[in-house]
Amino acid sequence: MMKNLLIIITLLLSFCSFGAKAQEKLIDRVVATVGSGIILQSDIDNQYMQYLANGGTPDSDFKCSALQQLIMTKLLAQQAVIDSVEVTESEVDDQLNARMREMVRRAGNQERLEGFLKRSLLQYKEEMRPILSEQLKANKLQGTIVQKITITPQEVKRYFEGLNQDSLPHFNTEVEIGEIVVNPVLTKEEKSVFREKAEGFRKQVIDGTDFGTVARFYSEDGSAPYGGELGFATRDAYVKEFSAMAFRLKEGEVSPVFETQFGFHFLQVLERRGEEVNVRHVLVKTKPTTASLERTKAKIDSIYDKVSSGKLPFHTAATLYSDNKETKFNGGMVINEQSQSRTTLIPVDILEKELFVAIDPLKPGEYSKPFQFTDRTGQLAYKFNYLKTRIPPHKASLDQDFAKIQEAAQEDKTRRKLSEWFEKKTKATFVHVSDDFQQCEELKIWLTPKDNDIAAK
Known part of the structure; x- marks a missing residue:
């Protein structure tokens, strides 16, 4: 069991996808039960949809791997609730916005992505929010499990000596x-061209053009497809000039044009929430x-x-x-x-x-x-x-490649620590996988002895 867990822990450490609940509730069904939680077919289908949207090639084995990762995430997230591990709304917002920007970039534009998803980006984000929140809680708990792991030079040496010396990497x-x-x-005169361009866009907003429309058409920032909106963030999320402006203005107020290392901006405060603020902005980059x-x-x-x-x-x-x-x-x-x-x-x-x-x-x-x-x-x-x-x-040589071998030894120790945690957790948690997923090789580690007998037939 430990060997199998080590294999799937390796997958977990690199896993960063997340899914969304499908709209077509009538065709949805439970494919796995993990403790008090369930995993739906739509969760897996949407994982696969995002995998394809991010440039993945069709893969018949993907859904087996996706269900395995979702089971592990459920186990971690449920323990996170017990341990009072929390994630803030701003953390979820930041992750959602970053992932949406990457999906838009890969798709080419927002319209093409929405056509692929068969829903608006706003709707898709809201569907993914609870799933991503659970993923972030799982990640935080995983971090607490392994955060104190250290590796000594003696452990590195033992790890290296334990490798097959005839098949060491080259x-x-x-x-x-x-x-x-x-x-x-740039001189002040050279910069003035870019400042004037930003001033012109700001005048459009002041004269009544929708801020989001101006941002979508003219902003040179990655937030342009979202109308320039950046989501909730604290002061230290931005360069000092941007933070100073964002936290000075009142809700709804539009800033004057100001300069940062990225170029000339103007912004509008959408909402304040404690020590966080949600703004949208337009950026005109300076060019040499x-x-x-x-x-x-x-x-x-x-x-x-x-x-x-x-x-x-x-x-x-x-x-x-x-x-x-x-x-x-x-x-x-x-x-x-x-x-x-x-x-x-x-x-x-x-x-x-x-x-x-x-x-x-x-x-x-x-x-x-x-x-x-x-x-x-x-x-x-x-x-x-x-x-x-x-x-x-x-x-590979211990003297010449110590840093790389140390890194591999650290990863190995981390995988073993997580494997021990999952092995202990699965003994105390009810996990059931639906019949049509029991032929997945990577899922057999989660099956009960009765389930394994069925899968073997």
Whole structure:
């Protein structure tokens, strides 16, 4: 049983989908009972619908996996209620809005998504709200179960020695990379074009055009499909200029145009709720001009000359001049974001093509020439890279790959802890799966001995 639970715990740790109750109640039915809760066929069908909406390919086994995840979520959520684990309305709102934005992005636009879902986005959000609330409670409880798990160097060593030494993984080439990034800075005159554009959109609102309509047509923010609405949030959810404006205004009031690092905004307060506020806004992003790009190129060329000539250490230059806040206080070194241990070693096969091309010809200790690139926000900037280390392909080694092995050992210990929790919980909780799901291999762990006899026939 422990082995099977370890397998499904691995799935649970990566599971982030959620479903909604179907409108067609007449064709709905109970497919599983978990303690005092039930799981409906519509819950699974809507999980599958969202899976397809997010770009998944048709998969006949998906519904077995979906039911398994829903059973585990029910067990966690029911214990969360017992343990008084709560989630706030704003947490649910934030998750709903983020997931809806991603679904709209994948579908191409709101209308296409609503056609696929066969209902309005507002209706779909309300259907999903209780399901997502349950999912968030389950996630919080899961976090409390594993939050105190730590791993010692001795445990890492034992984990590694317990692996089959003849089938240890081979790691691809890995590199340690530094970067210095310089963003274009616009003059007041260059910015005025974007400010005037935002002022024009605001005037439309003041003159009587619906705020949401203006946001949908003109805002350059991801909230545009929702009429610019951001949902309830606290002060620390936004950059300081946005928070200052959002928490200063009264309900219904429209702000003047103001500037943040993202561009020029104006907003309207929709509702206040304690220390939270729900606003909608319009964003006009600032874009670099030809002149600002030329100034940026001259600045980074100057920094490059000082570093490559040895006049200024790379880590000092990064701290002084780089505009990338994620790396400048780390001596310019890039973190492997796919690693939980936040190591600076990065497999070359996950590098963006542009970055790989820049560092591929370099030897350790060398610098790439400055080049123009597009950052994560879609803005043009300049940077150059430093290759600190290149580790050739090799078989896993405790000395060379300690951080990766430590991460794997931590995940293994976490899975075992959760497996023990579910094994104990299932012994004390009634779980019944409907007959037509009992042939699912991954669900047999939840079947009673009688059910298993039926499934075997």
